[in-house]
Amino acid sequence: MPNEALRIAVVGGGGHVGLPLSLLLADKGFAVRVIDCDGTKIEALKGGRFPFLEEGGPELLTKLLGEKTPDQLLFTTDSALVADSDVVILVVGTPVDEHMNPSLGPVHAVIEQLRPYLRDGQTVILRSTLFPGTSEKIRATLEGARLKVGVCFCPERIAQGYALRELQDLPQIISGSTPAALAAARTVFSSLTPKLVELSMTEAELAKLFTNSWRYIKFAVANQFYMIAADKGLDFYRIRDAMVQDYGRASDFPLAGFAAGPCLFKDTMQLAAYNRQNFPLGHSAMLLNETLPDFLVERAKLSYSLKGMKVGILGMAFKPDNDDKRESLAYKLRKLLLYENAVVLCTDPYIQDPGFVPLETVLASCELLFIGCPHRAYRSISLDKHQVIDCWGMVRK
Numbered sequence: 001m002p003n004e005a006l007r008i009a010v011v012g013g014g015g016h017v018g019l020p021l022s023l024l025l026a027d028k029g030f031a032v033r034v035i036d037c038d039g040t041k042i043e044a045l046k047g048g049r050f051p052f053l054e055e056g057g058p059e060l061l062t063k064l065l066g067e068k069t070p071d072q073l074l075f076t077t078d079s080a081l082v083a084d085s086d087v088v089i090l091v092v093g094t095p096v097d098e099h100m101n102p103s104l105g106p107v108h109a110v111i112e113q114l115r116p117y118l119r120d121g122q123t124v125i126l127r128s129t130l131f132p133g134t135s136e137k138i139r140a141t142l143e144g145a146r147l148k149v150g151v152c153f154c155p156e157r158i159a160q161g162y163a164l165r166e167l168q169d170l171p172q173i174i175s176g177s178t179p180a181a182l183a184a185a186r187t188v189f190s191s192l193t194p195k196l197v198e199l200s201m202t203e204a205e206l207a208k209l210f211t212n213s214w215r216y217i218k219f220a221v222a223n224q225f226y227m228i229a230a231d232k233g234l235d236f237y238r239i240r241d242a243m244v245q246d247y248g249r250a251s252d253f254p255l256a257g258f259a260a261g262p263c264l265f266k267d268t269m270q271l272a273a274y275n276r277q278n279f280p281l282g283h284s285a286m287l288l289n290e291t292l293p294d295f296l297v298e299r300a301k302l303s304y305s306l307k308g309m310k311v312g313i314l315g316m317a318f319k320p321d322n323d324d325k326r327e328s329l330a331y332k333l334r335k336l337l338l339y340e341n342a343v344v345l346c347t348d349p350y351i352q353d354p355g356f357v358p359l360e361t362v363l364a365s366c367e368l369l370f371i372g373c374p375h376r377a378y379r380s381i382s383l384d385k386h387q388v389i390d391c392w393g394m395v396r397k
Contacts, residue, residue, distance in 0.1 A: 009033040009082040012091030014041040020163035026073045028191040034075045045075045053323045056164045083117040093128030100269040102131035120148040123184035135201040139177045150181025153201045155208035171195035175204040212267035219259035220285035226256035237393040257392040258329035259289040261318040293333040306340040312366035315373025316348040323350035330372030
């Protein structure tokens with residue numbers, strides 16, 4: 001089937017995962033319905049306004065709005081439009097609850113919402129991280145409703161902000177409940193990249209969890225080494241530079257810093273839950289990464305009386321040069337400083353928050369600064385007159 005004859009609905013299509021995928025598929029010639037419950041976001045997209053930072057995103061959106069008819073690219077809140085689609089891509093994952101167990105409610109709720117509109121012969125592609133076995137449960141649920149619908153799990157593995165590039169550069173892991181479902185996944189994702197890796201659905205679910213847990217553990221190792229060096233009065237980054245210089249076996253050793261955001265912590269805890277909480281590496285990584293803000297505040301207290309002191313935090317996003325604050329540990333850092341009765345001034349060039357102040361105000365008002373997120377915009381400013389606590393290694397005095 002040629003691309004232009006295949007109709008694709010992307011449910012949850014207005015977010016960081018769904019929107020770049022939707023636009024690329026439309027650019028490849030598929031007829032795409034971008035469905036999202038956030039009406040404000042949908043209206044922004046109709047007006048050509050990209051709702052978050054994404055390299056190349058605004059330009060691609062403008063191009064497609066100028067080229068495509070509503071039959072070829074449609075932004076809508078109407079989930080009933082999945083009925084006339086051949087492929088339904090679902091971008092709804094499984095969060096963890098307060099007990100660090102997976103919460104399957106959101107994905108099952110969306111399946112129930114869509115079930116009246118699904119029809120025989122369609123393929124449902126699950127794109128967000130899922131607890132292992134969830135794809136098979138969804139297949140069984142649809143089969144129990146007497147729907148002959150193929151189910152695929154094809155996990156996203158993008159770096160937020162660079163999805164348009166990575167969707168075409170990275171191999172795509174695909175899986176399907178039937179040969180026909182797998183063939184549909186091949187058709188969709190081979191339009192983006194020739195590099196496809198085929199697994200069973202449970203293998204694909206685990207591949208995603210292993211990937212994010214591995215990254216989370218690597219960040220925890222770097223943070224542990226940073227804390228050891230700091231406790232001994234040594235410069236972690238001088239030691240790290242020596243480790244990695246012209247030494248290939250250490251070339252992937254990460255920098256220290258806040259390992260946060262909506263994925264790594266959550267997915268590591270899902271993997272622990274899948275293995276009956278028998279995942280000491282994952283739990284240790286969580287303790288190390290989540291307590292790095294506490295460590296930094298305790299280090300500051302060795303030299304300063306924080307009570308009543310004006311303290312600045314530069315950068316509140318969870319990763320550099322991004323406007324996403326979800327699960328950012330910079331907010332935990334702020335909370336800890338407020339608990340010490342410090343006066344905390346926060347700034348970020350990408351996040352709009354009425355409680356934030358301009359960078360100039362922070363620099364003029366605060367003697368002590370924390371680097372909450374090392375945005376590139378901060379590299380050109382002089383911080384010589386300030387005391388800086390910087391676990392990221394952005395400031396090298």
